[in-house]
Structures are given as structure tokens and as C-alpha cells.
Amino acid sequence: MKGMVFTEFLEMVESTFSADMVDDIIDDSAPPSGGAYTSVGTYDHQELVGMVTALSARSGLPVPALIHGFGTHLFGRFHALYPRFFDGIPSAVDFLFGIESVIHTEVRKLYPDAQLPSFDCVRRDDGLDMVYASPRHFGDLAEGLITGAIAHFGDPLGLTRVNLPDGSIRFELRHKS
Template sequence: MKGVVFTEFMDMVEEVFSDDVLDEIIEKADLPNDGAYTTVGTYDHQEIVRLVVALSETSNMPLPDLLATFGKHLLGQFVKGYPQFFDEAKDAFDFLSNIDSYIHVEVLKLYPDAELPKFYHEQHSDKHLSMYYQSSRHFEDLAVGLIEGTLAHFNTEGTVSKSEAQWQGEDAIKFDIHLN
């Protein structure tokens, strides 16, 4: 997993919780590098899992809520770092529908060794989009936060629900996004 995810997670912990909480979870997670990450490095995704679990234990916040909060934070950082991805989209559904076909293609140009999840979509109407998420890492709650952050970025009100599903015979997580 790319180091930018780790450094942004740590920034979020400092902003939402405190420097002391960050120090505590790094110690509790017992990381091989003592929490030293660079944005361009590549690290075992189990290390971020250990950090999130440690934060959940320290904060008494459920893991899905923490990951969604992180997803919203991460989306805000993506908007700042890669505004062209957002400026080219006409609305939230346009942006979300192009994650795999455009955004992930561009991400791979920047980080050729990045292991990205796969997203597929079906637009049922102008107010209902289904997205199918496939990843061995199972960060679907993080994806919920990214989707919710996308809706907020485009000043769009809606709800996101998730369920287990199949996409072309493969296990997936289905996100149903309904606009108000």
C-alpha cells in the first residue's frame, strides 16, 4: 500500500484526535518501522490495519466509522493534491463512474506499483448509481467515506448503502448511492 495512505491517516489522527493519540496507537500497533512512512514508499497493508485497530481500541470508535471518517479526510486531500480529477467531472456520479477508467489509470502513471481496487458501476437513473468494489484488502468502509466525501465535494446530498454482491461471477461489495 502506498505510503501516502499512511501519512494521511496519521495526519487525520492528529487533526481529529491528537498528537498523543497518534503516539499511543503507533506504540500499540507495534509497527516494524516505528511509524516512519514516506508518501512514495510502499508498505504492507496490514500495518494500516494495525493502526486503525489500535485507534478503534483507543478511541472506542467502531472500525467502520473510523474508516469512513478517514475516507472523507482522504478525499479532501485528493481534491487538494489532484484538483484536475475533480474539475473535469460534471457531477458526483460522473466522477464516481470514472474511477477505474480514468482516475486509476492516472494514479498508475504516478505510482506504477500501486495495487488499486477495482470499481465497476451501473447507473440506474440520474439519482441512483450502483458501484461494485473488488479488493483483496477489504477496505469497503474506507470506500464508503470516499464516496460520501465525493458527494459532499460536489454539494450533492444522498445516501450510501453497502451489501455483499457479485460482479461478473466474482465476489464484490455493492454500494448503492441514492441522491435526495
């Protein structure tokens, strides 16, 4: 996973908890890379899971909630770092419909070694269905990112998560009437 995901995570931990907490979760999880992340590097995503698990143990907050919260935070950071991806996009459904065909395709041009998930998106009259699949199983991260997108655009959309038997997840976004 790209180093920017790690640096953004540790910056969030520092601002939400403390710099000591950053040191503690790196010590606790003993990441094989050593824990000195650079945004251009690439690291095993299990190191992120290890640090989140350590943060959960120290904070008492559940791992899924921490990953979901990170996803929402990360969406705001993506908006700050990649504003051009938002040019001319009017709504959360339009943005999310293009997550694979536009956004992550552009990400892959910037970072050819990015390990990206797949999103199978189907527009509906009343919203959007997105089926998320990834060998990294970051469904909570995906849910947090989608929640961040809905909040960013301010659209009145409800979000339902359906865990499918094959391990993929269908996110159902529906306009609130």
C-alpha cells in the same frame, strides 16, 4: 499501500486526537516498517489496519466508523492534492463513474506500484451502481470516499451498501426525488 495513505491517516489522527495519540498507536501496533512513513514509500496495508485497531481501543470508537471517517477525510485531501482530476467534472455520479477508468488509471501512471481496488460501475437512469472488490477488503474506506465525493459535489444522492456473497460490495447511489 502507498505511504501517502499512511501519512494522511496519521495527520488526521494528530489533528482529531493529538500527536501523543499518533505515538501511542504506533507503539501499540508495532508496525514492522517502524512507523516512520514517507508519502513515496509503500507499506503493508495491514500496518494501517493495526493502527486503526489501536486507535479504536484507545478511543472507544468502532474500527469501521474510524475507517469510514478516514475515507471521507481522504477524499478532501485527494481534492486538495490532485485538483486536475476534478477539472470539468460536473457531478458526483460522473466523477465516481470514472473512478477506475479515469482516476485510478491516472493514479497508476503516477505510482506504478499502487495497489488499487476494482470498481465495476453501471449507470442507471436514477443513479449509479458500483461494485467494489479488493483483496484488502477496505469496503469501509470505499464507503467513506464515496460519501466524501457526494458531499463534495453537493448532489442529492442516497447511498446504500449491499454486501455480496463473494465478498465484494455493491454501492447503490440513487438520486433523491
